[in-house]
Amino acid sequence: MAETKPIPQEGTFAPWTDPQAVPLIRFKNVTKRFGAFTAIDDLTLDIYPQEFFALLGPSGCGKTTMMRMLAGFETPSEGTIEIDGRDMAHVPPNQRAVNMMFQSYALFPHLSVYDNIAFGLKRSDMPKAEIPDRVQEMLRLTRLEQFAKRKPHQISGGQRQRVALARSLAKAPALLLLDEPLGALDKKLREETQFELMDIQEKTGTTFVIVTHDQEEAMTVASRVAVMDAGRIVQVDTPPAIYETPNTVYVADFIGxxxxxxxxxxxxxxxxxxxxxxxxxxxxxxxxxxxxxxxxxxxxxxxxxxxxxxxxxxxxxxxxxxxxxxxxxxxxxxxxxxxxxxxxxxxxxxxxxxxxxxxxxxxxxxxxxxxxxxxxxxxxxxx
Amino acid sequence: MRRLSWFNATSLTIGFAFLYLPMVILVIYSFNESKLVTVWAGFSTKWYGELFRNEAFLDAAWVTLRVALISSTLATVLGTAAAYVLVRGGKFFGKTLFSGMIYAPLVMPDVILGLSLLLLFIAVGLDRGMLTIILAHTTFSMCYVAVVVSSRLVSFDRSLEEAALDLGCTAWDAFRSVTLPIIAPAVISGWLLGFTLSLDDLVIASFASGPSSTTLPIKIFSAVRLGVSPEINALSSILIGFVTIGVITFSITTKRAVVRRRREENAT
Amino acid sequence: MKRAALILLPYSWLIALFLVPFLIVIKISLSDIALAIPPYTPNLDLSAGWQGIKDFVSQLDFDNFKFLTTDDLYWKAYLSSLKIASISTFAALCVAYPLAYGMARAPDEWRPTLMMLVILPFWSSFLIRVYSWKAILANEGLLNQLLIAIRVIDEPLQILNTPTAVYIGIVYTYLPFMVLPLYSALEKLDASLLEAAEDLGCTRFQAFWLVTFPLSRNGIIAGCFLVFIPVMGEFVIPALLGGSQTLMIGKVLWEEFFSNRDWPVASAVAVILLLLLVIPIVLFQRNEEKQREAEG
Incomplete structure (x- = not known):
């Protein structure tokens, strides 16, 4: 009935089973403390290019801290984080080829949808003349063409979510971080959007790291899921493996x-x-x-x-x-x-x-x- | 979790130093032995003694206090009524004019308010004295009370009043037993605001007062126009002390009330 | 019935003590000065009936307003008020913005205390706060003593009784009016917007300039109006700190009334001052309403 372990096959996307594959992100013995509180505890993890990687856990488990360290808003207390083989310790957020989609979307309320999407491009080395084309492309990708001139408060929650996605993808980052990207949407819209996200991830070939507390969401979208508890990763595996062969009572109980x-x-x-x-x-x-x-x-x-x-x-x-x-x-x-x-x-x-x-x-x-x-x-x- | 950056720490320090240094200096120099306010000649409390022997100041202080108490109380009644009418009164004839008259005194220069009231008092033949100052102060204080109270009324849930009516209250009962306790903090701050505005007012009182009644600000103004005097420093220090103690007590009690309410809410 | 009483009480008070006095000011501004008690003419004589009212209206004229245009004292006073109010509003903005920004970025548990520290001076006497600068700015005052002691200057600067002293006094006394709306605008600002800007490639300064500053626009506008409008009619500050060379319209009105006893001209000055203020007041109201709509 249930297969116990995914067997790597030719043509299947499973770089983590290939010892030759080079990870995009390497967490090496990373610890992060806030005062006396340890948010991340000696964590080691590799994430590969083009993965759709989910960090799953209850609130306070450290998943958001991991994401913020990738974006550059927090620095590890100990250990190193490498992106594309480069130690990110002293690289500020505005110089990382990493973009983030915020949980609150963080759309600039004084700028139109178009200007929100163009915001990052204007601050990149992209020639001015190419920016409109790129913004159009992003608007098309997220089906927002007719809303380009609107302000964020003039569009629906689902549209706002797509603007946030378009904005963070516009600079074609090597890595996209999504912080509870669907948390603010109702159930039906969330399910539709999950498939849209997967579709966009596949089209752009960007590596996605998603943070979520919703296990169904993680299972649906991710190529691999890391289940976290109290600053540690309990299990990293594909969704079927996590579901069928949990390695601890915690994982078994948390998923499904x-x-x-x-x-x-x-x-x-x-x-x-x-x-x-x-x-x-x-x-x-x-x-x-x-x-x-x-x-x-x-x-x-x-x-x-x-x-x-x-x-x-x-x-x-x-x-x-x-x-x-x-x-x-x-x-x-x-x-x-x-x-x-x-x-x-x-x-x-x-x-x-x-x-x-x-x-x-x-x-x-x-x-x-x-x-x-x-x-x-x-x-x-x-x- | 957030810590202040050096930039923010510097701007806070400079900003608050600017706000407080002049007053601190004033208080320090009120204890100066010398008559010259700019030269320090040793510690002394003699100017406070002088102040309490100066009957003109004491009389003016007494007038000011009475004016402030009466006018702020009248203004609180009128202003609360005005706020209630504005927010809950529905439509009535001349409502725009009414709300205009509430807001206009807040932005109108004092000199114009004072001038117009004085011309009125002369036109109707009212002798200028304490009564005219009270009338003048009540008029502008009630507008401040109305604004403070109406902002509280706007934010509170109308269904509370409706529930009271539903449970058998008359409109007056509902106001007294539900609305008033809820807006009480705003009514009290409105009263305090009216009280301090009245204590503080120089311009309007100058127009509205007669030779028989002088308020403290008028007295201070005519004294300091000529120059700095250590007696005024002493008087100012006393006033600053009162206000500081008053505001701190008030904010601590309201903070306690908030904390207690939050604890009660959490307990249930 | 009770509702009618509730409406009537504050309504009639305001009509009697705000609207009617104001109409009297307008009426007197159209009257002529006279050596009498009250010192103006005509007086409304209702005993003469309709003819009395007609006579009364026919005697009103705009002579006082014409007079204001002939004597350049008034022009200069209006212009000087406008200039002083604009410059000091801008100066107050420059002082208040870093302060409000620092408050909004301060740890949560500090903020109520910082708020109280800003409001506290507002509760203590305005007159005393203006007066406190007299001892500091005087020729032999503390500022000059300090500057001489640290060898910045050799002899005392004349600051008191100049427009500079007025600017300092205005910025000082009106600072809370500027800080509070700025603080409430900056405090509402979602920190994730700044992180998003940095994430999209902004430096800290660019993030401030492109996100924080435009989003605090409403606070800036509100604060500027809250300072500009009352400063236009300010009397105490120029009277105490400005000396004889600082012209401001509030002071001119006061002197016209109390020193020259020219009530019609004083009333005309008041009417013009109010007309000048109508535009900023209306703009301010509209800004407030727009903001309320945007939030509601």
Missing amino acids: DVNLIEGTATATGEYAYDVSFAAGADPIHVTECEADIADGSHVTFAIRPEKILVTREQPDDRANAVEGTIIDIGYLGNLSTYHVELPGGQMVKATMTNSSRISRRDYSWEDKVWLSFRASAGVVLTE
Whole structure:
């Protein structure tokens, strides 16, 4: 069902698997302190050209500080940041081939859309005569041609977002930083804009680094996602890998919905373990587990709700099956989530698609049902 | 988190030095032994003693205080009514003229206000004295009160009043039990503003006063026109002291009130 | 009923003590000086009925205004007021801008205190603040003593009783009026706009000139009007610091009234001063409204 690791293939964009590839950005043991507070703690990270890289984490995890260090508004307390092989320690923001799209957009309210986009170009070495063409090009790219003469307060939020994008892309920076670029938009517009962003990133070939606290957004747009917590990077990987094989309970819990079942592990073969979580209950059988776990150690078994099948009868083709009682049903339209209590009192969420109309409801409260999943459906986490 | 750059620190230092040095010098020289205000001849409080023996000054101070208290209180009543009418009164005949008359005195030079009031008092045959100064001061103070109070009225949520009416208040009840407590800080600052403007006013009072009643600013003005005198320095220092203590107390109490309100809001 | 009373009370007060006096000023400015009490003619005689009013109106004329154009004292006083008000407004802007900028960039927890420090002088007596400069600017005053002590000059400069002293006095007393609107405009400025400008290739100074300065325009305009308008009619500062050689229209009006007892001419001077101020006042109101709309 789920592939556990992306296998690099010919023609796939995955420079991080290629030992020959040269990173565009290198964070080397970077630490940033504000007074007694450590915002970034000994962080090392490479980002490659043309990546769409997402920094994901809750507020206060240090993601914005990382972005501001790339833009040059903050300098590391320790360690170095290299862009294109050059140490950026003493390069001020106005001399970096890096542009930023601000969370508030920071559009100049006294300038028109056109002048906002031309602002950076006028301060570059671009010949004056070429500026109008470049601005037109950016207006076309972001579909803003008819708004060129308007002031920022005369256009909608989505249009403002596109002006901010056009302005930061106009100088064709080697690296574009996006600080919660879609945070101010409503859900529908945000989804549309995500695809627009990906499209523009692909067209321009610019390296994008996006900061977001919205995991769906990160998963949709990014080629790789770095999940951050308290100034450290917990996991860097492609969206499928982050989702399917989180390396810690923190990542599993932060990305999407997950059932976390604590228990004790016993090895049963190569890459195979049993996790016993309650006295009297059958242990969970797990295969394709890459971690090396000592017998008897305390572990957490993580499994996504959609990997669990809910049936009335006991299925015979699945490695794990357990009977429980439905406590609650959450109806979401396309999906239903069942909250099922196992005999030991453990609660488990299982999601089923509603493939038929609701007229005949299969399950109801207090029903006894069987929950089943494959041995490779979940992961065993040690931290 | 932000720290001041040297440029900003310098401009703040120079700016505030400019604002405060002259007054500090004035206060220091009020303790000067010498009659010459520009030569330091040792510490002395004798000018304060002289001041308190000078009955003309004491009389003028007493007149000024009474004028300020009465006119600012009258102005607060009239100005609050005017603000309420302006913001909540709906449409009525001559509203533009009314709001024009509220704002005009704020920008009109004092000499014109004073002149016009004096000509009125003469035309109606009113003897110039404390009454005419009170009338004059009430007129311009009420405009300041009206502006201060109306800016508070504009910013507060009308639905609070509507809720009071909905819960059975009469219009007057709603004003007294809901509106007034909310705009109270503005009404108080309006009163304080009127009070200090009245204490401070020289030009209008000069036009409106008669020989029988002289206010302190008129007295000070005629004294300092001739030159600098250590007695005036002493008087000025006392006034500056009063204002400083008053403003600091006021801002600390309002700050406390804000902090307490915020804490209560957080607690709930 | 109560509403009518509420409207009527402040309304009638303002009509009686603001509008009517003002109409009297206009009327007297059209009358002639007379050696009588009151010292002008004609007087409205209502007992003569309609004929009285007609006689009264027929005797009004513009002689006082014509007189103002014949004596170049008035011209000079108007022009000199205009010049002093313009120069001192500009000087106040130059002093206030760095101060307001520094305040707006100061740490959050300092700002209420800094605000209070700016407002505090405003509450203490205007007269005393002007007076405090007398001892500093006098020939044997502290400024001259200091300048001689540090060998900048050899003999005292004549500052008091010159226009320079008036400029200093105006900038000093009206500084809060300039600082407050500037501060409120600069404080609202989003710091990310400056970062965006730097990010797009501006130096700090360019960012100030291209972003901060244009965005504080409303504060600059408001502050300039708040200083310029009252300074035009200023009396105390030229009277205390300006000496006899500084002409300002407020002082001329005062002297016309109290020294020459020429009420009709004093009234005519007042009417002209007000007409001169109408333009900046209207412009100021419009600027305020525009700003309110932009924010609302």
